[in-house]
Amino acid sequence: MNVDEVLQMIGQEGLPLILLAVFILVAIWLGVRIVPQSEKHVVERFGRLRSVLGPGINFIVPFLDKVAHKISILERQLPTASQDAITRDNVLVQVDTSVFYRITEPEKTVYRIRDVDAAIATTVAGIVRANIGQMDLDEVQANRGQLIQTIKLSVEDAVDDWGIEVTRAEILDVNLDQATRDAMLQQLNAERERRAQVTRAEGSKRAVELNADAELYAAEQAAKARRVQADAEAYATGVVAKAIAENGVEAAQYQVALKQVEALNTLGAGAGQHTIVVPAQALEAFGDAFRMLKGRG
Known part of the structure; x- marks a missing residue:
């Protein structure tokens, strides 16, 4: 049997098997889907939502189901946006904002909104203008943290129907004219x-x-x-008075004589004094003082 006859036999008897094998391989290729950890796949059947595939190995019906959308579930950051707003005290400010979000329900995001980033940016702009319009300029500058929290909560409520989770909102700067x-x-x-x-x-x-x-x-x-x-003077006077009361006139004369002696000593101790003229009454006072001192001794 030559080569041509062998090929002819295989072609007549083995062609269905080959086609079956090819069909099985294609079915496996189309029916088994491996989804990365950072993605979710939206499956449609005849144009309608069939299921959402999570990370890992998933199976779908070949030739009937198809992966229509591959959605990343990683956190995203909107480009920094600037919008003008007027405060309650009529001051024009330019607010730079940035929003971080991630898609949690891809089926809502795919079928309810066309441009997610543009929709969120528009929503944030409206919320920022509305909140700043209720505050004075000083409140905007002083309560930035509270304003950020208010904006985040308002954006979360607005985008809830889109299957989006707002993870963070930031006011980067508030510029004045x-x-x-x-x-x-x-x-x-x-x-x-x-x-x-x-x-x-x-x-x-x-x-x-x-x-x-x-x-x-x-x-x-x-x-x-x-x-x-x-x-001190009263005490000294009291002592003298007591002495006079106890010793009579002699105590008084004694005190007077002592004062005269002290005065003469002070006069004699002065600088350059060599000759001292003493009145007769002073000599008598000395004598009286000496007699009294001798008598008291």
């Missing part, structure tokens, strides 16, 4: 000058208070010194 910036700068400078004046006034007031306290303290100390001196 040049005229508003100049006015705010003037206001800031005026506020700084006012605070400086208040500080200087408080400093002057404090200096006056401290000076008054110092004078009061000095007066109190002087009064205390005078009181101590008066107490």
Whole structure:
């Protein structure tokens, strides 16, 4: 049997088997779907939603079902968008925002919205304008965290029907026009000058208070010194009075004589004093003092 006869025999008897094998291979190829971890596949049958395939090995009906959409479920970031808004106190601001989201239900995203990014961006712009319109400029600057949270919750409610989860919303910057910036700068400078004046006034007031306290303290100390001196003089007077009461006139003469002696000693101790003229009464006082001292000794 030659080669041509062998090929003819295979062609007549084995062709159906070959076709069957090819059909089986094609059916397996079309019926088995391996979905990556980061994706979900939307399956349609005759143009209608059939199922959603999750990550891993999945099986579909060959020739009837087909994977119509391959949707990434990774988190996405919208491009930074800028929108103008007017605050409650009529200040025009330009707000730069960015939103992060991911698709959780691809069947809703595919069949309910055409351009997800554009739809979310439009929704965010409207929500930002509405919320900023209810706030003054100072509140926008001071409560940015609260504003971000409000925007995130509002966007979540708006896109819930699209099978989307908003993971994060950010306000990157709030820009003002040049005229508003100049006015705010003037206001800031005026506020700084006012605070400086208040500080200087408080400093002057404090200096006056401290000076008054110092004078009061000095007066109190002087009064205390005078009181101590008066107490000492009163005590000395009391001692003298007691001595006079106990010893009579001799005690008084003794004290007078001592004072005269002390006065003469002070006069004699002066610088450059070599000759001292003593009155006769002084000599008599010395004699009396000596007699008294001798008598008391």
